[in-house]
Amino acid sequence: MSVLTPDPVLRLLERAAAHCGPGAARLHAVLAADFPAVLSRRPAQLLRAADANAEDLDQLLAMAGFADTEDLRACAARETGRRLPVPDQRIADREGEPGDRTALRRILAREQENLAGTLDALHANGALELAARAVVAGRRRWVFGDMKSIGYAALVAADLSAALRDVTLVQPGVGAAVTALADAGDQDVLITFSFRSYSRHTVRVAREFHALGGTVVAITDGYDSPVCAYATHVLAVNTRSESRTHSPTAVTATGHLLASLAAAGAKGAARRAQRRQALTWALSDGEGTTPADPPERTAP
Known part of the structure; x- marks a missing residue:
């Protein structure tokens, strides 16, 4: 009896992007360019890189069968056998400038x-x-x-x-x-x-x-x-x-x-x-x- 192998994460995202809007397509492109290492970035960083919004990300993940980015990261880790780091929950006061940082998770x-x-x-x-x-x-x-x-x-x-x-x-x-x-x-x-x-x-x-x-x-x-x-x-x-x-x-x-x-x-x-x-x-x-x-x- 053959065992069904689950579709790769990127393939699921690609199929989902085809049924969503242009923002979701750009998100897929950003994810595919450096997968799975890109998942160590915060969701907001992914959105900025893809010039997308939170609704685009939610639609892409839901269409692909993922609950959220945490679920996506866990599935990618199992698929690749790699331990993916949790995104650094820090926000700079101004993009690209060093200095005081506030922990998003703490807030x-x-x-x-x-x-x-x-x-x-x-x-x-x-x-x-x-x-x-x-x-x-x-x-x-x-x-x-x-x-x-x-x-x-x-x-x-x-x-x-x-x-x-x-x-x-x-x-x-x-x-x-x-x-x-x-x-x-x-x-x-x-x-x-x-x-x-x-x-x-x-x-x-x-x-x-x-x-x-x-x-x-x-x-x-x-x-x-x-x-x-x-x-x-x-x-x-x-x-x-x-x-x-x-x-x-x-x-x-x-x-x-x-x-x-x-x-x-x-x-x-x-x-x-x-x-x-x-x-x-x-x-x-x-x-x-x-x-x-x-x-x-x-x-x-």
């Missing part, structure tokens, strides 16, 4: 650690669930962030607005804060972001909202953050970073989870989201954002 590990640690802690201590309940129970919801946190606040406000009524993004600045605090009441909720270096303006807004009797949900980097003195619920987030600024990975995820849990617990959230989608479609007259199933229009 990715740090971000994964931040995210996993934050989500595990928030799930274990129940803080996220309690904060979401408070957001749902609030009469009105105010969202505030200063400096870099402006972006976080905008994302959470947008997510909440899709499912809940009376959500207001408070713009940074004394005037906007005064207007919001003058309108806020003791049944309202403030979601605020505060990270090193702590914005005094953020702390003052939280202080005045707390003085009104409202509920303050603080997304911050630790229980020793100044804003915690006025917070009813504290969502502590890991923001350690290899760079000089705090990491946004776990912050963004926590804000999204808070909004998602609040939406899940709100009555009529799905109906409101569908209504907003239909209105967006109607007001755009079919242009711009397109819902998955646009509402049918009746003839005039």
